[in-house]
Amino acid sequence: MAQQHLDPTDPTAGAVTGDALAGYLRAQATEFLRALRLHRETGGQAAGAEEPVDAARALRRSARRISASLHTFRPLLDPDWSEAMRPELAWVSGTLGLEHAYEARLERLLLALHRLSGAVVLPAPAVDVPVAAGSRAAGAARAGTAAVGGTGGPAGATVTPERGNLTVGAAKAGALLERQLTLARTRAHSTALQALGSSRFHAVADRVAVLASEVPLTPAAPTTALHPLAAAAEERLTDAVTALPLVTAGHPYNAEALVHGLSPDPVPHPQDSPWHQVRLLLRLHRYAREVLHAGDAPLDARLLTAGKALNRHRDASEAAAAAAQAARTPRITPATAYALGVLHADQRHEVEAARFAFQQAWQKQTVPAP
């Protein structure tokens, strides 16, 4: 399995050593610094809305890749440095990613509410995120969108559901979710801004600046082949996939994802964890492939589709949890609670659908790289 993906027939595969890892880490570190510079030049201001988004994304993107490479190729790197670096990078990408996650979650839930109401949803500019009228938190979040980069994507790619054509229960549920998730997003925004200005972040940036020129490889690393460590990462992935309930997932409408839909212990669903874990292992495998191919790994459609299914699984799982959480708000009306119940079940079925999609993608034979 692992052999297939890493293509042992490629005569150059065996020749990829720690030198390539150093090159990859330097490139990612440079990318991190470039994104940071871009962010500092444009960040905190409402003008030039596109760039801070890209900058924040690029920051997270390179932080994730450096961190993943430190993990997969750990034996080739100075262990003290490596162990000190990884949690800091995880903190950076986690902190910067939260605002966007809340925004995407709200958008997903509002879109679902509209779909469930049989309402027409019109495409609209991404910046026009729906906010509760007069809500200070929402206003702050909107103003802050341009600072850390919370918008969902390029203009026109996202849709803006309007609450006007929702039924009473769905409209109230939408307003409640908007209030709660906008507040969470605003807090995440503040936290991200604070983090970017903290001495902790400056220390990370300094370390990354050093990494851009000097990678702390072990003495043997430059001539050590990367292939076995990359293969081990893939094996961890395939092992974890094997442990998933793929037979069940491959039977449509197995009703498995909603089994604990009304259980007293609400969130997170324990049955989701192995899938979340596979999502992370898939990412590690994907980045290891990048290292082996010097950042230019051939596109693997199967990995791509499987990864997208797992992202959708994660998003739907968290959206379902948010709906269940909102239903616990004191003094909501029964109509609101009913709509949130329908919404929760809908998202849990999205979870099930994502598992089916993953199973379908995974069972396909690997397409040979061009």
Add this chain to the structure above:
Amino acid sequence: MAQQHLDPTDPTAGAVTGDALAGYLRAQATEFLRALRLHRETGGQAAGAEEPVDAARALRRSARRISASLHTFRPLLDPDWSEAMRPELAWVSGTLGLEHAYEARLERLLLALHRLSGAVVLPAPAVDVPVAAGSRAAGAARAGTAAVGGTGGPAGATVTPERGNLTVGAAKAGALLERQLTLARTRAHSTALQALGSSRFHAVADRVAVLASEVPLTPAAPTTALHPLAAAAEERLTDAVTALPLVTAGHPYNAEALVHGLSPDPVPHPQDSPWHQVRLLLRLHRYAREVLHAGDAPLDARLLTAGKALNRHRDASEAAAAAAQAARTPRITPATAYALGVLHADQRHEVEAARFAFQQAWQKQTVPAP
């Protein structure tokens, strides 16, 4: 398509004429009278719980078949008699079927609530239907079970969910549904008892008694082939199936069934109607096959599976509507409403799953009859 099922290569197929229809109708009328006699001997009393169930079912079973044959082979029968008879038979099977329908709906919803709560459901005798403690309506329904025949099936075949291990919202939702559906069932039971004692029913029984010995065929009917009329019934079925959104239904997790889950216009879902219609046409086709084969039609696994999927579709559709209806009860708690919302969505996904099952069954090639 129609040709395949009716098997024109069968040399006896062309020879089946109105005489066979008369034989089938006489046999069904005799069956109706036998069931009625059995019901009168045992009905209204709590003792011998099994027989009234069977008797009520057999009554409905033969009433449906007589009515269907009158419809499909209308040109071969005295039109005045036929047109007077059909609505009366529909009234009999409809009135007698309602009590069982409410009971089955409640059982389906309680089972779903347990599944959604992650609770274990133990099999138990069918007679032990859960009733709200101290509820007079429930008590009346329970006492009446043996009279018209409202139990779900043979002892041990059904399961008895207990509300003890449900969460607060799910338990309250279960109690609410139990109250409402038990009341509806009690009313249906009373209506059925009244119907069976009415002069209207006696008139139907008298007509069926005449039918058992004397079928009012047209003069030409005894030598007229049944095949073209049976083929027309099958064509109506295949036409209706062709009009169904089967491409969508064949894509698992298309999320179509819940599209109006929160729409202001609640029940019934208009999108379900064509499927309900196909269910009825499939039944007409099945009974027409019985007439052609003198009640001994070879088993068609495809028809059987497709029919079961459509029954499941109807049951889930009605259960979803009952959950939505219950959520409109004044003064329920938000937790109850939330559980009903999850339940509604769950049953709408059952609707979607049933459509998928039908699509899968239907697309299979017809298995030649042995």
